[in-house]
Amino acid sequence: MPSLIRIGDYVSSPEQAGMAHTAYGRLEDYELSAFLRDWKAIHEDALLSLPDRIHPSAVIHPTANIGPDVIVGPGVRVYEFSTVRRGSVLCAGASVGFGCEVTQTFVGDGARLGHSVGVGHSVIGAGAHLSAQVVVAAISLLNADMRHPITEIVLRADGDDEPYRCKAPAFGALIGDRTQTGSTLTLGPGLAVGRDCRLSSGIHVGGRIIPASSFVRQARDLAIGPRRLGGQPGR
Secondary structure, eight states, rough: OOOOOBBBOOOOOOOOOOHHSSSSGGGOBBBHHHHHHHHHHHHHHHHOOOOSBTTOOOOOOOOEETTTEEETTOOOOOTTEEEESSSSSOTTOEEEOOEEEEEEEETTOOEEEOTOEEEEEEEOOTEEOOOOTTEEEOTTTTTTTTSSSOOOOOOBBBTOOOOOEEESSSOOOOEEETEEOOEEEEESSEEEEETEEETTTTTOOOSSSTTHHHHHSSSSSHHHOOTTSOBBBOO
């Protein structure tokens, strides 16, 4: 198990001029647990740096609810009855389908959230596509009171005994650039998915590190090593 998870191995920093000059523009340089620790300060810095918290070219449906500290980039679309709140970022060209709930989540350039997606405390890479009814959970059921989580989120990889420690009680997923999912699946809490992965409909997986270019068709794939795109095992 790596002692560090570097966000740049999974997700690209935003390219739009305004965001590139904020702390989010250095997203690739962060180690995951350090980013989770500093996320609030990173977001506050970005809010002070950007001339427009909501870019004039963004299209937000009148029934959508955008929190007062949410950053919305150019060309973003937010559809009917969706809520985006608590320090979330929608980067240039991102799309949030109808009936979604997005909480403290970074959504990268051109990423797409399908209809009825629920995601919290997560980082979603550029060009990623989460299909309809995907849920990314962020809090462990091991907490005595999930309203006040204290149980640390940890991740494991195949063949490793020592977990990666997030040093945070709330973390959903780090989803790599261009990763795609089927519909109706649950991810997290605690998941790192490499770039260019495919996650099939109906799976439930959390507390794991999934290598880049993996194709996870069912949960048991993770016990034997996910297959890589092209048919090779993920080991």
